Amino acid sequence: MDSITLGIVGCGAIGSDVAMAADDMEEIGKIYLYDIETEKADKLSRKLEKGIAGNFISLLKSADIIFEAASQEAVRQYAEKIIDEEKDLIIMSIGSLLDESLLKRLRMKAKEKRCKIYLPSGAVCGIDGIKAAGVDVVNEVTLVTTKSPASLGKKLEKRTILFDGIARDAVKEFPKNINVAACLSLAGIGFDKTKVKIVADPVVKYNSHKILAHGKFGRLRAEVENLPNPGNLKSSYLASLSAIATLKRAINPIQIGA
Numbered sequence: 001m002d003s004i005t006l007g008i009v010g011c012g013a014i015g016s017d018v019a020m021a022a023d024d025m026e027e028i029g030k031i032y033l034y035d036i037e038t039e040k041a042d043k044l045s046r047k048l049e050k051g052i053a054g055n056f057i058s059l060l061k062s063a064d065i066i067f068e069a070a071s072q073e074a075v076r077q078y079a080e081k082i083i084d085e086e087k088d089l090i091i092m093s094i095g096s097l098l099d100e101s102l103l104k105r106l107r108m109k110a111k112e113k114r115c116k117i118y119l120p121s122g123a124v125c126g127i128d129g130i131k132a133a134g135v136d137v138v139n140e141v142t143l144v145t146t147k148s149p150a151s152l153g154k155k156l157e158k159r160t161i162l163f164d165g166i167a168r169d170a171v172k173e174f175p176k177n178i179n180v181a182a183c184l185s186l187a188g189i190g191f192d193k194t195k196v197k198i199v200a201d202p203v204v205k206y207n208s209h210k211i212l213a214h215g216k217f218g219r220l221r222a223e224v225e226n227l228p229n230p231g232n233l234k235s236s237y238l239a240s241l242s243a244i245a246t247l248k249r250a251i252n253p254i255q256i257g258a
C-alpha cells in the first residue's frame with residue numbers, strides 16, 4: 001500500500017500533538033507542516049522523523065489529507081483551495097462554519113470533488129449519540145459549559161449562569177466556546193435550536209461540557225471534565241486526542257461509531 005502524506009496547517013498545541021502522533025503511524029509516510037509563524041513549523045519538523053516544513057502551496061500539492069489546527073481565518077483562507085485540489089480536510093476551527101455561505105460552498109465542492117471534510121468532536125463527548133438520534137426527531141439539545149469564573153474573565157463567589165440562549169448567540173458572546181457549540185449544532189439540530197448555558201462556578205477547577213438531549217430515541221446525557229493541554233493551557237487535551245482519533249478514522253478501513 002502507498003503511504004499517505006499528511007499536511008498540517010497550524011503548528012501550535014493541537015497541530016503539534018497530531019504531528020507527533022502521525023509520526024508514529026505506519027500508514028503515514030510524510031508530514032508537511034505549515035504555520036504562519038514559520039519558525040513554529042521548522043521547530044516541529046526537527047522533532048519528527050517524517051516532518052517537512054514549508055509553505056502552504058507545497059503542502060497543498062503534496063498532501064493527500066490536510067489537517068487544519070490554525071484559526072477560523074485559516075479555514076476561510078485555505079479550505080476551498082484544499083477541496084479544489086481534491087484533498088480530504090480535517091477542520092479543528094469549526095466555529096468558522098457558523099458562516100453558512102462558507103459551509104454551503106464547502107459542502108457543494110466536497111460533493112463535486114468527492115472529498116471528505118471531517119469535523120472532530122473536539123472537547124466534548126456525546127456527538128455520536130446526537131448524530132444517530134438526529135436521524136429521527138430530536139426535540140431538544142442543550143449544551144451546559146461550566147468553567148471557573150477566572151477562565152471566563154469574571155470574579156464571582158457563587159455559581160452564576162452567564163449565558164442562557166441559543167448557540168448562534170452564545171458563539172457571538174463567548175467566542176472561546178465557539179468550537180464545541182458549533183460542532184454540537186452541526187451534528188444535531190442547528191445553531192438556532194441548540195440551547196447553550198454557560199456557567200461560571202468558583203467550585204470547579206477544570207472546564208466541563210454536558211450535553212442533554214431528548215427525542216424519539218429517548219434521552220441522552222453526556223458529560224466530560226477536561227484537563228488542559230500541556231502545550232496550551234487554554235485548550236482541552238481531549239481536543240487533541242479527538243483530532244488524532246479523527247485522523248486515524250480517516251485512514252482506517254474500519255469506521256466505528258455513528
Ligand SMILES: NC(=O)c1ccc[n+]([C@@H]2O[C@H](COP(=O)([O-])OP(=O)(O)OC[C@H]3O[C@@H](n4cnc5c(N)ncnc54)[C@H](O)[C@@H]3O)[C@@H](O)[C@H]2O)c1
Binds near residue numbers: 013034122
Ligand atoms: N474543535 C474543538 O473542540 C477545538 C478545541 C480546541 C481548539 N480548537 C481550535 O483549533 C485551532 C488550533 O488550536 P490550538 O490550541 O492548537 O491553538 P494554538 O494557538 O496553540 O496554535 C495555532 C497555530 O496556528 C497558527 N496559525 C494561526 N493562523 C494561521 C494561518 N492563517 N495560517 C497558518 N497558521 C496559522 C499559529 O501561528 C499557531 O502556531 C484554533 O482555531 C482553536 O480555536 C478547536
